[in-house]
Amino acid sequence: MEKFILKYFNLMRTIIVILIGAVISIFIIFLVSKNALGSLKYLFLGPFLSTSRMGNILEFATPILFCGIAIAIPFQASQFNVGAEGAFFFSAAIGTAFALSVKLPGFVYVILTILVAGIVGALWGFVPGFLKAKWKVNMVVSTLMLNYIAYFIGLYIINYHFRDKSAGYLASYWLPQSDWLKQFIPGTRVHVGVFIAIACAFVAYYFLYHTKLGYEIRMTGFNFHFARYSGIDVFKVIVLSSMIGGFFAGLGGISEVMGIHRRFLWQISPGYGWDGVVVAIIGRNNPLLIIFASLFLAYLRIGGHVLNLLSDIPFEMVIVIESIIILLITAEAFLETMKYRITVKESERKEALDESAS
Amino acid sequence: MDPIISIKRIVKVYPNGVVANKGVSVDIEPTTIHAIVGENGAGKTTLMKILFGIEEAQEGEIFIRGKKVHFKSPIDAIKMGIGMVHQQLMLAEDLTVCENLTLGIEPRMFGVFLNKNKAFEIADAYSKKFGIDVPLNKKVKDLPIGVKQRVEILKALLRNVDVLILDEPTSVLTPQETEVFFKTLFSLRDNGKTIIFISHKLKEVKAIADKITIMRDGKVVITEDAKDVSEHEIARLMVGREITFEHLPKNENVGTVIFEVQNLSYKNDGNVEVLKNISFAIRSGEILAIAGVDGNGQTELVEILTGLKKATSGNVLLDGKSILGLSPREIREKNVSHIPEDRMKNGVADKAKIKENLISDRYYKEGFSKGERLDWNYIDKISSGLIKKFNILALSGDTTVNALSGGNIQKVVVARELSLSPRVIIADQPIRGIDVGSEELVHSLLKDARDNGSAVLLVSADLDEILKLATHIIVIYDGEIVVRFDSIDNITGQDLGPYMLGIKREA
Numbered sequence: 001m002e003k004f005i006l007k008y009f010n011l012m013r014t015i016i017v018i019l020i021g022a023v024i025s026i027f028i029i030f031l032v033s034k035n036a037l038g039s040l041k042y043l044f045l046g047p048f049l050s051t052s053r054m055g056n057i058l059e060f061a062t063p064i065l066f067c068g069i070a071i072a073i074p075f076q077a078s079q080f081n082v083g084a085e086g087a088f089f090f091s092a093a094i095g096t097a098f099a100l101s102v103k104l105p106g107f108v109y110v111i112l113t114i115l116v117a118g119i120v121g122a123l124w125g126f127v128p129g130f131l132k133a134k135w136k137v138n139m140v141v142s143t144l145m146l147n148y149i150a151y152f153i154g155l156y157i158i159n160y161h162f163r164d165k166s167a168g169y170l171a172s173y174w175l176p177q178s179d180w181l182k183q184f185i186p187g188t189r190v191h192v193g194v195f196i197a198i199a200c201a202f203v204a205y206y207f208l209y210h211t212k213l214g215y216e217i218r219m220t221g222f223n224f225h226f227a228r229y230s231g232i233d234v235f236k237v238i239v240l241s242s243m244i245g246g247f248f249a250g251l252g253g254i255s256e257v258m259g260i261h262r263r264f265l266w267q268i269s270p271g272y273g274w275d276g277v278v279v280a281i282i283g284r285n286n287p288l289l290i291i292f293a294s295l296f297l298a299y300l301r302i303g304g305h306v307l308n309l310l311s312d313i314p315f316e317m318v319i320v321i322e323s324i325i326i327l328l329i330t331a332e333a334f335l336e337t338m339k340y341r342i343t344v345k346e347s348e349r350k351e352a353l354d355e356s357a358s
Numbered sequence: 359m360d361p362i363i364s365i366k367r368i369v370k371v372y373p374n375g376v377v378a379n380k381g382v383s384v385d386i387e388p389t390t391i392h393a394i395v396g397e398n399g400a401g402k403t404t405l406m407k408i409l410f411g412i413e414e415a416q417e418g419e420i421f422i423r424g425k426k427v428h429f430k431s432p433i434d435a436i437k438m439g440i441g442m443v444h445q446q447l448m449l450a451e452d453l454t455v456c457e458n459l460t461l462g463i464e465p466r467m468f469g470v471f472l473n474k475n476k477a478f479e480i481a482d483a484y485s486k487k488f489g490i491d492v493p494l495n496k497k498v499k500d501l502p503i504g505v506k507q508r509v510e511i512l513k514a515l516l517r518n519v520d521v522l523i524l525d526e527p528t529s530v531l532t533p534q535e536t537e538v539f540f541k542t543l544f545s546l547r548d549n550g551k552t553i554i555f556i557s558h559k560l561k562e563v564k565a566i567a568d569k570i571t572i573m574r575d576g577k578v579v580i581t582e583d584a585k586d587v588s589e590h591e592i593a594r595l596m597v598g599r600e601i602t603f604e605h606l607p608k609n610e611n612v613g614t615v616i617f618e619v620q621n622l623s624y625k626n627d628g629n630v631e632v633l634k635n636i637s638f639a640i641r642s643g644e645i646l647a648i649a650g651v652d653g654n655g656q657t658e659l660v661e662i663l664t665g666l667k668k669a670t671s672g673n674v675l676l677d678g679k680s681i682l683g684l685s686p687r688e689i690r691e692k693n694v695s696h697i698p699e700d701r702m703k704n705g706v707a708d709k710a711k712i713k714e715n716l717i718s719d720r721y722y723k724e725g726f727s728k729g730e731r732l733d734w735n736y737i738d739k740i741s742s743g744l745i746k747k748f749n750i751l752a753l754s755g756d757t758t759v760n761a762l763s764g765g766n767i768q769k770v771v772v773a774r775e776l777s778l779s780p781r782v783i784i785a786d787q788p789i790r791g792i793d794v795g796s797e798e799l800v801h802s803l804l805k806d807a808r809d810n811g812s813a814v815l816l817v818s819a820d821l822d823e824i825l826k827l828a829t830h831i832i833v834i835y836d837g838e839i840v841v842r843f844d845s846i847d848n849i850t851g852q853d854l855g856p857y858m859l860g861i862k863r864e865a
Contacts, residue, residue, distance in 0.1 A: 211730045212722050219718060222707035229666065229696070229704040230718035231687030336373070344371040344416055351377050 005342055010284065013335050017328040018296075021321045028320065029313060039311040043318075046306030047299050053306065055188025059260065061298035063088070065197040066252025067276025068283065068290040069204045070121075070245040074139075075285045076208055077241040078221040079132065083143030084249040085273025086150030087124045089266065091117040091250030092257050093154030096172050096264040099179050100162050106178045113179055114196075114254055121250020122243040124150065129242030133235045139242075151269050158264050171265035181259035191259030200248055204287035207244075217241050249273065278322065281329060297322070360424065361385035362521060362552055363409070363440075368418035370404050374761055378404035379415070380576040386521070386569075391543060391553045393567035393584070395560070396596055397793045399763055401576040402556045403445070406523050409554075410442040411435040441514030442523040447506050449513075451499040455492050456481045459513050484516050489545050502859070503651060504535035508542065521552045528562055532651065532855040533821075540566050558596070560589045572596055597794050605826055605846075606805050612829075613642030617782045617813045622672030624658050624837075632658045633837045636672070640782075640813040645804065647816040647828035651858050655837035656817045657699060660786045663815070664696045665689045676782065690719055695780035697771055699787045699817070705771040706759045713741035713755030716774050748773035749799060765796030776803050783807055786817045801827060821851040833857040840864060 005012065026040060033039040047053050067084040074081035095117030104112060128146060131137035162172040181192040208214040220227040220237045228234050252272065257264055279297055283289035304318030328334050363386040370379040378401045386392050394402045407413040409420060411429030420427050422438050429435045432442070449458050456478055465476035481494055490512050498506060507527060514522055524543075528536045543553055543566060557563050563570060564584065571581040572595045579595045580587075587595075617640045624633040633655045640646045650656055661667040663674060665686040674682040681689055690696075698704035706715050717737055720726055725736055741755040750769045752762060759767055768788070776783065785804060789797040804827060808814050818824050824831060831843040833854055840863040843849055856862035 210732055210734070212727050212732060213730065215714070215721055215732055219707055219710065219714065222710045223703075225704050226707045226718070229664070229686060229698060231685070231690045232718070233685075233687065340373050343373060343375045347371045347375045347377050348369075351380060 003346065006339070006346065009335075009339055014282065014329060016335065017325055020328060021325040024324055025317060025321045028317065033311060033313055035311065039307060039313050042306045042310050043303045043313075046310070047302040049306075051185070051187050053302055055185055055190045056302045056305075057295065057298045058190045058194050059188065059298075060301060061294040062191075062194045062197050062259070063252045063256050063270075063272040064275045064279055064297055065201060065291060065294040066248055066255065067272045068279035068294055069197075069200055069276075069287050070247075070249035070252065070273075071276045071280040072245075072283070072285040072287055072290060073204065073208070073217065073248070074125075074129075074241045074245045075280055076221045077217045077237055078224065079129070079238055079241055080140045081125070081128055081143050081242050081245055082140060082273070082277055083125060083128055083146055083150075083242075084245065084252075084276045085269055085271065086143065086147035087121040087246040087249035088253040088273050089147075089154050089269050090124050090150035090253070091121040091246075092253030092266070093157050093264060094120045095250070095254035096175065096257050097157055097162055099175050099258075100173055103176075109176075109179045110181070110258070113258065114251060117250040117254030118247045119250070121246040121248070121253070123246070124250070125243040125246020126239060129239035132242070133238040147269070147273070155267070162264070164263070167263075169265070170267050172263045174263050175258060179258060180262055181255060183259065189260050191255075193255035193259040196251065196255060198291060200251065201287040201291050204248065208287065213237075213240065249276070278326060281326060359387050361421075362388040362423060364421040364424075365405070365409065366419045366421070368405060368408060368415045368420075370401075370408060370413060370415045376763060378576055379408070379418075381418070382573070382576070382578055384571050384578060384581060386552060386554060388520075388552050389547055389550055390568040391547055391555055391566055392569045392571065393555045393557060393563040394571045394573060395557055395563050395592060396573035397558060397795075399765060399793045400573040400596075402573055403525055405573075406442065406525060406554065406556060409435070410440060410523060436517050436519065439518065439520040440523065441517060441519035441521070443507065443510045443514060443525065443527060445525045445527075445529065447503075447510050449498045449506060449509060452497060454495055454497055455501070455509050456494040458498055458509060459484075459494075459516055461513075463517065481512075481516070484512060488512070488515055488542075488549060490515075490542055503653075504531050504539065507531070507539070511542070511546075515546075515551075520550075521554065522546065523554045523556070525556045526558070527555070528557065528559065529819075532858045533851050534855045534859060534861075536562065560592050560596075563592065564589050574598055606801075609643045609809050609829070611643050611809070611811070613811060615639045616642050616677055617815070618675040619663070620673040620675065622659070622662065622674065623670045624655075624662060624667070625670045626658070631837060633662075633669075636834075636837075636839060638832060638839070638842075640815060642781075642811045642813055643808055644829040645808050645814040645816055645827050647818060647824040647831045648834055649818065649821065649824050649831055649854055649858060650834040652819050654834050656786070656834060659834075660696070660699065660784055660817060663784055664694070693778070693781040695719075695775040695778070695783050697775050697783070697785040697788045699790070701768055701771050706767055708760040708767075709758060711756050711758055712745065712750065712752055712762075712770055713737055715759055715770050716741045716744055716755070719774060720778065744773045744777055747777075763793075765792040768792045768796055768800065772800055772803060776807060779810065780807065780812055783812050783814045784817075785814065787819065788816070789818075789820065789823055821854060824854075825849065825851065835860040835863070 029039050030036045047057055067088060070084040095113055098116045099113045128139050128142040131142050132139045158172050159170055164171055164173040183189050183191045208218060216232045216237050219232060220234050224234060275297060279290050279293035283293035300318050300321060304315045307313050307317060308315040365382060365384045368379045368382045371377050382405055396402050404413060408415045411432045411434050427438060459481045460477040465473040465480065467473045478494060485492055490508050492505060492509050492512060498509065531539060547553060555567060567584040569581065570584050570587060572579040572592060574596060619636055619638050622633055622636040626632050636659060638646060648656060658667060662669045665684055669682060673680055676692055681692060702708060717726055721732060727733060738755060745752060745755060748769045750773065751766050759770060788800050804814055816827055825846060828846050831846055832839050833841045835858060841857045
């Protein structure tokens with residue numbers, strides 16, 4: 001039993017944290033809601049009560065998953081690149097511009113649009129990576145600033161060069177239908193992008209744990225000095241991890257445009273990059289776990305929307321739960337005493353065994 | 359006599375599962391010098407940390423003057439009259455000696471302002487009373503290490519402690535400094551203080567202790583009057599078997615020079631000359647030892663030789679070709695291996711698995727990877743082989759390094775660095791902080807490498823290690839080579855000491 005707990009300690013901790021978040025939210029709902037049981041039902045079961053809401057979960061989880069992977073890769077190298085938001089927005093804008101500027105036969109059109117957005121994201125990721133590797137510019141600061149730059153350049157390109165004046169609001173022209181990602185569940189907007197995102201998670205997992213560059217990234221993340229001493233090119237690792245992160249964020253941006261909206265219509269940055277940080281933390285930077293973290297976060301958010309619509313509790317309730325979960329997950333010492341106590345027991349038992357053996 | 363400190367059945371488990379103390383009981387009598395000896399990892403330091411309130415024990419009790427105590431922090435311990443001088447000295451380098459001594463107990467005027475004159479008087483009075491001479495107005499960073507240590511001791515005395523715990527105090531001292539230090543300890547004892555002295559150096563312990571407690575593997579083996587046990591017996595009880603101290607047999611098979619350093623100089627960011635005109639050559643089959651007190655440029659020298667730092671001028675030749683300025687990878691590709699001074703900083707990624715640590719210099723090579731893909735099956739096979747061959751105590755290659763003891767972590771480093779039959783080995787403090795068993799293994803591996811024709815550069819502050827392994831010795835002081843011994847016959851630690859201190863230098 002003890003051994004089991006030690007082995008799966010992190011997973012159990014995450015589950016306990018989520019349960020604590022749930023308990024606190026139940027408590028608050030009972031305090032403020034006139035119909036607490038009804039509200040709880042909306043929050044926790046609401047997302048599963050219709051096809052369209054379940055569809056909403058998948059729709060919502062897709063861009064978050066892309067951004068989660070985008071964040072996880074530089075995080076694995078201990079590079080705190082929070083530029084997924086900017087790369088997402090910028091790549092979506094440039095990708096849209098590209099799609100509206102060329103005419104290509106169906107399949108090639110789709111692939112090329114996606115690739116262009118990904119490459120734009122990677123080039124965008126190059127900037128903070130290079131600044132860090134060359135001049136030790138703090139990556140949190142540079143990526144935060146670059147997010148603004150991405151936002152305004154993106155808006156400029158769409159609003160001044162690709163704006164559909166007949167739309168009645170600020171939006172680009174429609175993408176040609178041959179460049180859409182197919183929505184395949186009737187009554188929802190769930191689109192092929194969800195498969196691309198999941199495939200990306202597997203690719204990213206394989207990349208991190210089974211390739212040379214992935215190994216270099218992880219070793220640099222564990223101990224920068226050790227990586228350098230061992231002969232790993234840490235300059236390359238910093239730049240490439242940032243670029244690969246940008247690549248996945250770019251895919252996320254264009255998949256939203258091609259799959260959900262079919263045109264570029266954001267006038268404020270949609271915030272998926274920040275959700276990506278959240279799921280990367282919950283999933284401990286493991287792309288496969290991030291799939292589940294994204295679904296969980298999407299489920300929470302959709303529950304929040306249902307709650308907002310149908311009960312007297314506002315959407316912010318969900319933000320409270322999210323914040324508690326993030327706080328507890330990032331609190332490294334949380335439950336450490338429990339782990340310590342189990343370790344002590346386990347060691348003393350082993351010691352007693354050795355003793356009786358000798 | 360009633361004991362001043364009575365430690366009963368202490369059990370301590372660290373968060374990583376290591377059981378450092380397994381039911382330890384010791385009585386300390388007042389006004390004695392009580393030595394606690396044992397190998398690294400035997401649990402001496404842990405026990406003292408518990409006594410000083412830095413660590414908490416899971417089980418057991420401590421009595422001071424018959425009263426049961428439970429220390430939550432060192433402040434509690436100091437209140438009860440216990441002081442500790444740590445292995446790594448804890449002084450504010452930029453403050454003067456006087457400021458360091460009175461830190462936290464500064465005399466004040468009107469409760470706010472520092473009273474510097476009063477502080478000086480107090481410090482001076484204590485210094486005279488205990489005969490511990492220190493330059494009160496100098497900044498700590500300008501002092502030699504031996505003097506810094508005296509400052510630490512005086513700092514504890516100023517807090518009116520009766521019991522002074524000294525953790526491996528002589529590990530940073532030269533033989534000459536050690537002698538002065540011992541005189542201080544005797545006079546403290548004669549002034550009514552009790553001293554607990556932690557060490558693994560047998561000669562010293564025999565020389566100064568009244569009582570000796572020997573620890574092994576987290577337990578007390580024996581507590582005896584010092585005069586009743588011989589040095590040989592202490593060694594046997596410490597290690598748990600017979601051990602021999604002798605110099606390595608000479609290697610008759612010395613080849614040509616393969617590694618050469620020419621007029622190497624290095625200035626740091628502050629424009630201080632850390633290395634001045636260093637030159638030496640190592641032949642195949644030789645071990646060249648660089649002796650010196652820590653911080654005399656050894657770290658920088660090794661970092662330059664391994665590509666981690668750039669030299670200001672000079673050259674480094676391997677087989678006659680310059681390797682200066684190459685990247686760490688390029689230097690490693692030329693079969694130069696490096697056992698780093700600080701294994702936790704450079705030698706391992708402690709949160710990564712053992713196997714991931716073992717392949718960090720070769721993961722990209724044929725077999726370990728195919729194209730971009732790592733071949734984990736092959737890596738598993740190779741790392742299990744290394745774990746067995748180098749006797750690393752771990753369940754499997756999947757264990758993370760931070761679950762290992764210091765000695766086993768060093769074996770991981772050594773397994774990686776010595777398993778590709780290197781031409782040149784740069785070993786920086788290879789046995790620092792590891793147990794005698796691992797120490798013997800590391801030394802025999804270095805010897806094997808030497809006999810197989812490697813050129814070995816050994817950097818060490820441990821004179822026993824140097825005298826055991828070296829073919830030639832150079833002593834470095836303040837970034838300069840101050841003396842060279844081409845043969846080590848008839849050389850003792852006493853001969854090297856004055857050079858290490860900078861008192862003597864070859865004309």
